[in-house]
Amino acid sequence: MNKFLLKLYITGDTPRAERAINNLRQVCERELHNQYELIIIDVLEHPHLAEEEKIMVTPTLVRELPPPRRRIIGDLTDTAKVLLGLNIRTYPVSESGKD
């Protein structure tokens, strides 16, 4: 099984960034079972990385590997949507698309 390489872009040491990191770690531990590598990038410390990646907003999570590259934005609290967005597992979407 290919390891997932995930990059999480955050802005500074804020409660929102901390929440995103914790949420993502929980999702990864539960769903990817150590088959992942998570890199956290603070765009204030590494603005050039955000510029290269054309990151518009944070938190932004990028699935670098395995291809195809996927990118999701938001608060990362909804595990199902995170996995769907990363194309890791396909979850049925309701008619409204909100769940």
Next chain:
Amino acid sequence: MNNEPLKILLVEVTPGEASLQREALPQSGTVQFEIVRVAQFKEALQYLAQGDITVFLLGLLPSESLKPMQPLKKQLVAVPMTLLIDPEIDLQTVERAVHDLQIYFDKEQIEWNLLTHLTHCAIDCRQLQSEIRQYSQQWQISEARFRNVIARNADGILIVDHDGIVRFMNPAAETILNSRNQDLLGELFGFPVIAGETTELDIVRQPGPDQMAEMRVVDIEWEGVQAYLISLRDITEQKKIERALRESEAFSRAILNSIMVYIAVVNEEGLIITTNEVKAHYFPQKAACFLKNLARGGNYFTLCRQAGATQLLNGMLEVLRGEADSFEAEFPCPTPDEEFWFLIRVKPFEGNLQRSIVVSHIDITKDKRAAQAEAESRAKVAWIDQREREIRSLLELAHPPQAAVTASIFGLVPIRESVPSTFEEIVQRYNELIDLALEQRAFKIDHRVSEHLRAMANQLGFLKAGPRDLIDIHSTVLERKGGSTHPLKAQAYVEEGRLMVLELMGYLVSYYRSFSIGVRRTLTPEALPAKPSNRPGEGGRS
């Protein structure tokens, strides 16, 4: 379809065929036909211009050119047309000539019933085409309006597909993201994920710190495919204001908590909405008053009613009703050991939702005690002043200049001047006696002060002392004691000294009386002088 007859314009240059068609159409069903036959296109155009032609039926000869059809095309847009064609004509040529052609037949093999049916179909088909064209126009208008609304929306709007690729963005989104439309269209933005209705994002490409946006996401269909409509609202200023408010609130609360006044905010029902944090047991816990029971969530009015604090309750209600600008009252809060006082000040507070009052409880116990002590001190000072005035008057009485002159004339000078050492000795003894008298009164010890006073009176009588001499001794002693003595003790000296000097005076009078009786016995009654003392002005008093 309504029952009005179909008005058919028949262009047929061959009269025989035209009459054949005219005869065939009415027989082909229940639908009524009204056929207008013309032989030339020019005439047909005139009829079409009138606008009441339902069907345009065109018969063509093989030799006829299709060119005349060109001007007819504009007129035929709203008119279904059936074409009867000659087998020798190339169909593609006909299609090119008449774009909106509904249907056409081989003229030589035509079934007239079928022609009628198909004419109806052509009418229906043309109507459907017309409706589709209308709907299409409405849809285009609607979409243009929708895009216009989105473009003018103050919120940033992005439409991304299920891969997170940007398909549309409005000018507000360009501003918020600090990116141009052409730079983002077709680029990867991201698959939006939110748990609730909204989530907050940091804007990376905005200059300056703490640029934030609130994101909402809805599913839509965009250009025929499912997509996400992401709305971004710039909440940077809102967050700044919120932070400033939080800081301001924290600042205000810190100030409130730093002051040594218990403050309670009370709403119209008497509920204590909030209080500041003061030291523990701000109100004395042993006190019988209700103030110690004040706490957030309690009801101030109920506590007042239970404690019978009607004046305070009415004052608060008046301020709440706007009948008074403020209310102040001093509130005693006694304990079994000591008394405490609080100044309760009520001011109105206009909140967002309802009128409230701010009740401040200021501990004025120290002020009250200081005021009481000051009043007592003033009373004591006044009393001492009074005593001093008494002593001065006594001194003045003891040293009247005219009396000294008179006494000098008669050779009777005061003891102080005639025998100063003896005067000093008597003063010392009087001084000791006044201390003993004070002890005797305070501790109930019998120092035989009266006996000492009687002996002193005898000595003074022997020295021919008068009342002025006694006052002189008394005032000298009090004057010496008053200098460094505590006011309370000085007061005791004055009171005790007053009794002593009266007692001493009595003993002196008694001495002179005894002296007078002794003299009377040695002299004949006739020879007795009128007064025992030869001191003018003093014998009468003795």
